[in-house]
Amino acid sequence: MKKINIGNGEISASEISLGCMRINEITSNDAASLISTALEQGIDFFDHADIYGDGKSEEVFAEAIGTTNYSREKYMLQTKCGIQPGYFDFSKEHILNSVDKSLKRLKTDYIDVLLLHRPDTLMEPEEVAEAFTKLHSSGKVKYFGVSNQKPMQIELLNKYLEQNIIINQLQLSITNTGMIDSGLNVNMENNASIDRDNSILEYCRLKDITIQAWSPFQYGMFAGVFLDNDKFPELNNKINEIAKIKGVTNSAIAVAWILRHPAKIQTIVGTTKSSRLKDICQASRIELTRQEWYEIYRAAGNKLP
Numbered sequence: 001m002k003k004i005n006i007g008n009g010e011i012s013a014s015e016i017s018l019g020c021m022r023i024n025e026i027t028s029n030d031a032a033s034l035i036s037t038a039l040e041q042g043i044d045f046f047d048h049a050d051i052y053g054d055g056k057s058e059e060v061f062a063e064a065i066g067t068t069n070y071s072r073e074k075y076m077l078q079t080k081c082g083i084q085p086g087y088f089d090f091s092k093e094h095i096l097n098s099v100d101k102s103l104k105r106l107k108t109d110y111i112d113v114l115l116l117h118r119p120d121t122l123m124e125p126e127e128v129a130e131a132f133t134k135l136h137s138s139g140k141v142k143y144f145g146v147s148n149q150k151p152m153q154i155e156l157l158n159k160y161l162e163q164n165i166i167i168n169q170l171q172l173s174i175t176n177t178g179m180i181d182s183g184l185n186v187n188m189e190n191n192a193s194i195d196r197d198n199s200i201l202e203y204c205r206l207k208d209i210t211i212q213a214w215s216p217f218q219y220g221m222f223a224g225v226f227l228d229n230d231k232f233p234e235l236n237n238k239i240n241e242i243a244k245i246k247g248v249t250n251s252a253i254a255v256a257w258i259l260r261h262p263a264k265i266q267t268i269v270g271t272t273k274s275s276r277l278k279d280i281c282q283a284s285r286i287e288l289t290r291q292e293w294y295e296i297y298r299a300a301g302n303k304l305p
């Protein structure tokens with residue numbers, strides 16, 4: 001498993017991370033097998049959130065990793081806060097409470113990276129700064145980041161924070177490429193040229209903020225998996241053709257497509273199956289050519305100018 005530098009080199013981590021949003025849905029035995037497979041494959045970075053499974057995912061993970069003999073410093077834990085039922089909450093009180101609860105559920109005394117989950121328009125950046133400084137100085141959180149934020153929101157936070165934002169977790173898959181489309185269609189009078197995220201891809205590269213891709217196999221917002229899906233015949237034909245050439249599965253190609261981008265994006269995969277995870281990790285040993293990358297992009301229905 002290849003490693004990448006996160007942020008400005010603050011952390012070095014596996015380029016594929018396991019997202020634990022769905023592990024509350026599986027048995028303890030299956031979770032133990034999934035986590036040990038991840039570690040054996042070289043995955044040393046696990047993504048959580050306080051809300052996954054209403055807290056249960058963090059608990060299931062803690063139990064599962066406890067069955068392995070990996071010590072705490074061998075892997076990194078990331079969790080998120082800021083989503084409450086029906087609203088967003090970046091208040092100091094909520095951030096501090098949420099971290100304390102995650103630490104308890106994860107059975108650890110520190111979190112490697114804490115992300116603000118989704119923008120809270122009622123955010124007082126001074127309060128976020130106070131919360132981060134308290135968490136950092138107490139040793140509860142080492143590094144900080146955001147999720148689903150655009151450049152000016154990060155700039156606003158940066159005006160007040162004492163710590164660097166090292167990660168921005170964003171939705172990205174072959175069928176969800178807004179941040180790439182707008183950069184390819186500059187000056188065009190088509191929908192793909194609409195820059196909905198304000199050049200977030202280029203901004204993160206400029207500022208040494210690592211983009212993490214969430215839901216790398218989903219189309220829409222959890223509408224389903226595009227692989228082996230009749231809705232995407234051309235895309236699946238192309239992915240399967242390249243998978244055959246490279247000797248890997250279609251899942252590995254979907255991840256290799258993200259990893260091929262020079263922005264050095266860390267991909268957060270959410271499978272709950274050990275066998276599928278092993279197949280996906282093969283993505284790290286192959287590299288798509290420039291031509292293959294664009295062929296897949298076009299097969300997803302994207303037109304180049």
Ligand SMILES: NC(=O)c1ccc[n+]([C@@H]2O[C@H](COP(=O)([O-])OP(=O)(O)OC[C@H]3O[C@@H](n4cnc5c(N)ncnc54)[C@H](OP(=O)(O)O)[C@@H]3O)[C@@H](O)[C@H]2O)c1
Nearest residue numbers: 019020021047147214215216217218251268269270271272
């Ligand atoms: N920051 C945010 O706002 C945000 C939002 C959503 C998610 N996330 C993070 O991103 C992680 C990944 O999200 P996700 O689980 O939606 O992503 P995903 O990896 O795109 O999807 C995984 C799901 O797809 C299923 N699947 C079916 N066929 C598949 C195939 N051929 N290859 C791979 N998966 C297949 C998996 O089933 P099996 O389990 O049966 O393999 C699993 O249910 C989450 O765990 C979470 O950590 C963050």
